[in-house]
Amino acid sequence: xxxxxxxWERRKAQLIFNQMDKAEKQADSFDTIYxxxxxxxxxxxxxxxxKFQRDYGLTEKEARLVLxxxxxxKTIDNLxxxxxxxxxxxxxxQLLADLDSPAFAFRINRFNExxxxxxxxxxxxxxxxxxxxxxxxSDFMNDSYYHHTYELQxxxxxxxxxxxxxxxxxxxLQRSNWYGDNYSSRIWNNTQVLADSLKNELLIGLMTGRxxxxxxxxxxxxxDVGKNAxxxxxxxxxxxxxxxxxxxxxxxxxxxxxQFVATLDLRTSTICREHDQLVYKTxxxxxxxxxxxxxxxxxxxxxxxxxxxxxxGKKRRAKDPKTGKNILVPADMTYDDWYAKHVKPLYxxxxxxxxxxxxxxxxxxKYKDILGDKRTPKxxxxxxxxxxxxxxxxxxxxxxxxxxxxxxxxxxxxxxxQDKQNRHTQHHKAxxxxxxxxxxxxxxxxxxxxxxxxxxxxxxxxxxxxGTIIRRQGGQxxxxxxxDTKSGVAYSIHDLTGAxxxxxxxxxxxxxxxxxxxxPRIPSDNKTxxxxx
Numbered sequence: 001x002x003x004x005x006x007x008w009e010r011r012k013a014q015l016i017f018n019q020m021d022k023a024e025k026q027a028d029s030f031d032t033i034y035x036x037x038x039x040x041x042x043x044x045x046x047x048x049x050x051k052f053q054r055d056y057g058l059t060e061k062e063a064r065l066v067l068x069x070x071x072x073x074k075t076i077d078n079l080x081x082x083x084x085x086x087x088x089x090x091x092x093x094q095l096l097a098d099l100d101s102p103a104f105a106f107r108i109n110r111f112n113e114x115x116x117x118x119x120x121x122x123x124x125x126x127x128x129x130x131x132x133x134x135x136x137x138s139d140f141m142n143d144s145y146y147h148h149t150y151e152l153q154x155x156x157x158x159x160x161x162x163x164x165x166x167x168x169x170x171x172x173l174q175r176s177n178w179y180g181d182n183y184s185s186r187i188w189n190n191t192q193v194l195a196d197s198l199k200n201e202l203l204i205g206l207m208t209g210r211x212x213x214x215x216x217x218x219x220x221x222x223x224d225v226g227k228n229a230x231x232x233x234x235x236x237x238x239x240x241x242x243x244x245x246x247x248x249x250x251x252x253x254x255x256x257x258x259q260f261v262a263t264l265d266l267r268t269s270t271i272c273r274e275h276d277q278l279v280y281k282t283x284x285x286x287x288x289x290x291x292x293x294x295x296x297x298x299x300x301x302x303x304x305x306x307x308x309x310x311x312x313g314k315k316r317r318a319k320d321p322k323t324g325k326n327i328l329v330p331a332d333m334t335y336d337d338w339y340a341k342h343v344k345p346l347y348x349x350x351x352x353x354x355x356x357x358x359x360x361x362x363x364x365x366k367y368k369d370i371l372g373d374k375r376t377p378k379x380x381x382x383x384x385x386x387x388x389x390x391x392x393x394x395x396x397x398x399x400x401x402x403x404x405x406x407x408x409x410x411x412x413x414x415x416x417x418q419d420k421q422n423r424h425t426q427h428h429k430a431x432x433x434x435x436x437x438x439x440x441x442x443x444x445x446x447x448x449x450x451x452x453x454x455x456x457x458x459x460x461x462x463x464x465x466x467g468t469i470i471r472r473q474g475g476q477x478x479x480x481x482x483x484d485t486k487s488g489v490a491y492s493i494h495d496l497t498g499a500x501x502x503x504x505x506x507x508x509x510x511x512x513x514x515x516x517x518x519x520p521r522i523p524s525d526n527k528t529x530x531x532x533x
Contacts, residue, residue, distance in 0.1 A: 019140070019143075019144055019147075019238060019242050020235065020238065020239070020299075022140060022143075022238070023140075023234050023235050023238035023239075024231075024235070026132070026133075026136050026234050026238075027231040027234045027235065029132060030129055030227070030230045030231070030234065031227050031231075033125055033128045033129060033132075034125065034223050034226055034227045034230065035223070035227075037122075037124070037125050037223065038219060038220060038223040040121065041117070041121055041198070041219055042215075042216050042219050042220070044114055044117060045114060045202065045216070045219060046212050046215075046216070076099065076108055076111065076112060079099075079203060079206075080096065080099055083095065083096055111202070111206065114202065115199055115202065118195050118198050118199055118202075121195075122192065122194055122195035123191070125191050125194075125226075126187055126188055126191040129187050129191075130184055130188075133184075133187065133234070133237075134174070136234075137174060137237065137238075137241060138174075140241055140242075141173065141241050141244075141245055144241060144242045144245035144246070145245040145248060148245050148246045148248075148249035149249045149252065149253075152249050152250070152253050152255070152304060153253075169248075173241060186233055187230075190226060190229045190230060190233065191226070193226075193229070194222060194223070194225070194226040194229075197222050197225070198219065198222050201215075201218045201219070201222060202215070205218070232297065235297060236296045236297070236298070239292060239298055240293055243287065243291060243292050243293065243301075243302070246301075246302060247282060247285055250282045250304060251282065253304070255282060255304045255305075256281060256282055256283075257279050257280065257281055257282060257304075258279070258280060258282055258285065258291075258302040258303065258304060258305050259279050259302060259303050259305040260272075260275040260276060260277065260279075260280065260290065260291075260292075260300065260302055261276065261277070261300060261302060261303055262275065262276035262300045262335055263299045263300065263319075264276075264318035264319050264329070264335065264338050265318075265319035265321070266321060266343070266357075266361050266380060267299075268299075268300075268335070269294065269295055269298070270358070271294050271295065272292075272295075272298065272299075272300045273335040273336075274335075275290060275294070275300070276300075276334055276335040277332065277333075277334050277335075278290070279305050317329075318333070318338055318342070321342055321343050321346060321380070321381075322342075322346055322381075327342075344357070346381045347381055347384045347385070348381075348384075348385050348388075348389060349385075349388045349389070352384070352388075357384065360380065360383060360384050360387060363383075363387075364376070364377070364380050364383040366401075367383075367397060370401050370404050370405060370408070371397075371400060371401055371404055371465070375400065375465055376397070396468065396469055399469040399470075399471060399477075400465050400469050402471075403464075403465070403469055403477050403479075403511065404465065406475070406477075407511075411475070411513065412475075412476075412477065412511055412512060412513055412516075413511075413512075413513055413516055414457075414461060414464060414511065414516060415457070415516060416453060416456060416457050416460065416517050416518070417514060417515045417516055417517055418453060420510075420515050420516075420517035421453050421456055421517040421518065422453075423446070423517075424446060424447065424448050424449055424517070424518070424519055425448065425449055426448040426449065426450050426491075431446070431448055446519075447491055447501070447504070447519065447520030447521070447522075448491055448501075448520065449489060449491075449520060450489055450491070451489045455489070456517075459483065459507070459518060460509050460516070460518055463479070463481040463483060463507075463509070464479050464509050464511065465479070466479075466481050466482075467479050467480045467481035467482060468480045472510075474512075475512075476510070476511065476512040477511045477512075478509065478510055478511065479508070479509040479511065480506070480507075480508050480521070481506070481507050481508075481509060482505055482506050482507075483505045483506075484505070491503055502522065502523060502526050503523075504520050504521060504522065504523045505523065506520070506521040506522070506523055506524065507519060507520055507521055508521055
């Protein structure tokens with residue numbers, strides 16, 4: 001046993017990587033099941049909701065409040081009863097009249113059929129995922145067991161007799177409720193949550209008058225949530241079976257102790273850090289307590305433990321947080337030691353605690369998820385520098401994140417309000433009226449755009465996060481932006497006559513739920529006393 005520990009850790013890391021890669025490929029296969037179901041349901045919903053789209057309806061908030069009051073099945077009849085119990089509301093009255101009208105009877109029947117189809121679809125997804133899972137996990141356990149046994153014999157330098165993996169052991173593990181339920185029950189729960197959320201969203205679509213495009217987007221989002229739950233399940237179950245096969249290989253080799261090995265990078269969970277390098281008895285190994293997986297998406301593993309003398313002077317792999325590359329560190333280096341030596345020196349903040357960096361890392365991941373890589377600092381160290389040393393820059397990052405969240409949630413919309421925008425379109429009647437109104441009040445002439453609203457929409461879509469974000473009253477936002485060139489598409493006015501308009505590349509985007517529009521600004525290098533556009 002003269003080879004370095006880093007070699008064996010590298011082999012164990014490669015083994016769990018290979019096994020989790022198999023889990024990812026199986027999850028990709030499950031994605032196909034969900035995608036097929038999503039396409040089918042979208043086609044069926046289009047046949048229904050192209051007839052239901054209306055100019056009136058409840059707001060999203062009102063619809064969800066109504067939905068919360070329905071304790072029984074989410075059917076049209078139960079929905080009508082709850083709507084009738086609501087305070088007098090013209091939109092509700094009109095919706096109830098439609099739901100009761102003979103003209104809507106056929107559409108209501110199709111809607112009810114669509115709700116029933118969701119149950120059929122979720123059941124088919126469950127059956128397909130369950131059938132594939134049974135085969136996959138059986139093969140996976142056999143493969144993990146023999147790989148662990150091979151690696152252990154190679155490390156010990158001794159061949160020993162070991163038993164084959166009996167089918168009854170595979171069946172026992174597949175039925176085990178190690179995380180509250182067995183995987184079959186968790187697949188069922190996931191598909192039922194998906195079905196319930198789809199039914200809710202279709203009822204909300206009916207109450208609010210959503211377009212077919214909006215319905216298709218909602219269906220896609222819900223199936224994406226279902227796919228993520230399926231992927232998390234197969235990753236976590238695979239990690240569990242991988243660990244159980246490792247324990248069985250220890251038992252076959254009469255290994256009495258194991259050492260917990262956490263991945264040394266900034267994604268590692270707090271609980272795995274606490275167990276890193278600790279030694280436990282194999283007979284006391286308990287998943288989630290002192291043996292991986294400690295949590296969903298866990299990447300920790302274990303190695304057979306011999307004694308301190310054997311590990312002295314050996315190396316293990318760790319991640320260099322500055323370069324992202326693997327480095328060798330002492331085998332007995334703990335997570336805290338690695339953190340103090342390789343992580344803390346990166347940051348330009350005095351007195352920074354590990355908990356501060358942990359909190360910043362969670363925020364950094366959140367901002368990257370919301371805004372993407374291009375709109376967030378390149379590294380965690382850059383983010384920490386921004387957070388603690390650049391108050392204005394950090395405030396803008398938070399505002400952009402909140403704005404994007406509101407847009408993602410549907411609280412705000414980038415779609416321009418045609419009436420509002422026409423007030424800034426050259427030669428449009430609404431613009432001429434706006435000019436006359438300002439003149440009568442002694443106000444500066446408003447700026448105008450020479451392009452159509454489709455081009456304006458593109459300017460908004462391409463630039464709304466590029467400038468300075470301001471939060472307005474009532475949950476509205478403004479974005480002060482500057483485009484690439486003064487292309488002549490917009491002009492600002494800085495006096496009361498409208499003479500000598502100035503070409504501008506600066507704009508204010510007013511962003512709200514329903515009145516989003518773009519307004520030209522006086523260029524910064526041309527601002528004079530006497531008004532703004």
